[in-house]
Amino acid sequence: MVIETRGLTKRFGSRTAVDDVDLHVARGDRYGFLGPNGSGKTTLVRMLLGLVYATRGEIRVLGHEVPRHVHQVLPAIGAMVEGPAAYGHLSGRANLDLLDASGPGRRAGRRHRVGEALERVGLGGIDRRPVRTYSLGMRQRLGLAGALLTTPELLVLDEPTNGLDPHGIREIRELLVELNEAGTTVFLSSHLLAEIEALCTRVGVVDHGRLVLEEPLDAVRRATGRIVVTTPDVERALTVLGRAVVDRTDDGGLVVVPADGDGPRGLARHLVAHDVRLDALEPERVSLEDVVVDLTGPGNDSATGPRGSRR
Template sequence: MTSTRTPDSPAASPHPGEAAGEPRATPSPTPAEPAEQEGAELAIRTEALTKRFRSGQVAVDRIDLHVPRGAVYGFLGPNGSGKTTTIRMLLGLIGASSGQAWLLGRPMPAAGPDVLPRVGALIEGPAFHPWLSGRANLVRLDACDASAPPHRKGRIDEALDRVGLAAAAHKKYRQYSLGMKQRLGLAAALLRPRELLVLDEPTNGLDPQGTREVRRLVGELAEAGTTVLVSSHLLAEIENVCTHVGIMSTGRLVLQGERTGLTSQAERHLWVRTDPEHAAGAAQVLATLGLTDVVIDGTELQALLGEISPDDVTRALVAAGVPVLGLAERTPTLEDVFVRLTGEGFDVAR
């Protein structure tokens, strides 16, 4: 796991794709005051943010993220699409090759010492001291935060309880399961109230119950006013908890906006079921009405509905003597939108 640094922590190691000692181009921040005025409603904003490794690979290609304050923003895309690299740049853990980024209205990485204490993060999987207990790890981590308020014990107890680790607090980290390690990483991000929480694959290694708990926790944090960015390659996480969505593919941000708006603007589909003898006739009726992309699969047909009313389709099929055994308008899902834009499904490792 790579975690956010407090101002007193050592600098992060180079990203695996960067050679040690590589000159790192950092964004040339604009003055903080104009950035705050222009992006006052955004918790995260980037302009043409780019990361190019020495090998020539462009991991992130000129993306413009806009994460509204108070939103739960689903950062969605297959493994290897550039999500984690983007998050590392946002938090100042690696330098950008070009472009600019702002967190909570302040330029990064220049304003990191002031901004990062207001940000909690879980990135790429936890890594703690294996011979220390979960509680002892959190105590050490909390002690590194010079800006943390007093009453450390109560704060740590609350964080452990929120992620379901209170009973395992004294167990050594090396004895934790993958799901317990992930929970401890979440507890570390929740040691104090945050204005912004960045979670990279937060349900990795969790069982279904743990996944539901993370979703509930994200909802509670959002209700309390925290902006949450959830990076994931799992569609269900995004659809269940997020108000806004950004879709990444091969380093590019191909779409972003309010979740409900993205699906409502997608093309409407029609599904029809008839008997085997009338499938071809049904396809002819749909084409005559102006429906496109008609596909026959046995006794079922699918087509793009366009502006045609499903009632008009039903009447035309009946008038043509086609038995209508089933007919429905299919509401596009996020997966439909993603596949239409990229031609690729989810859970694809690159």
């Protein structure tokens, strides 16, 4: 395991922020860590990095006990937690130069490492403006560049796409997949459920400090037994299928309950035989949003929107 905790608990006075958590992140995972505001996500992440001490329990990261041997672990970790940190009066390059100087990298290769990290996050053309003039999205990219100065075995990221536009979100997602395929394990905390669904292979859900789910994403998004039909001939399909249509999707698809023993192939043959054109036909799956909302209970910090959308 790249990350493993046993009975991990953190109390602040009478309040329990993390409650008896057994976490398992395997090498090669793209692990999405989810939960409402105040659920204990950031506290747990900070304990993994030795920034907060546990009240009780065990933590092992990359085979080493944390925090006792955290100095052996940190050189192999790229991390961005609770937003990117930077000296606002310095440029992005100057900030990365300082960060690199504090790490294991040699001075001789610093210019190349900094330039390569900036290129990877889309800041290759960065100028000498101070960081205080950067947009939130630029700051996020700079923070991620800092996490990539080395070739980390493990990336620990807290809301890495915060402040990015859709194009930027896609770029970062593709970069994380590329790094993962090259051997980096990714541990990602985010409130953007669509991004977790698009990126992650495993998910953990925490609520009121307790880990209430840890499963492969495919197992979480199980099939409902219904079929989603996408067709340009919607009205004709409605006539042919009749009461078998039980719902519609947001993008205009029809949700169908197939007859007993009649799976997607049988349904497709039936529609084509009645001259209904098909763009797609696939099993309906439970959404990650529905799973998170069902699992997380009330009583956390109030935030607008569905509980599954809160950080």
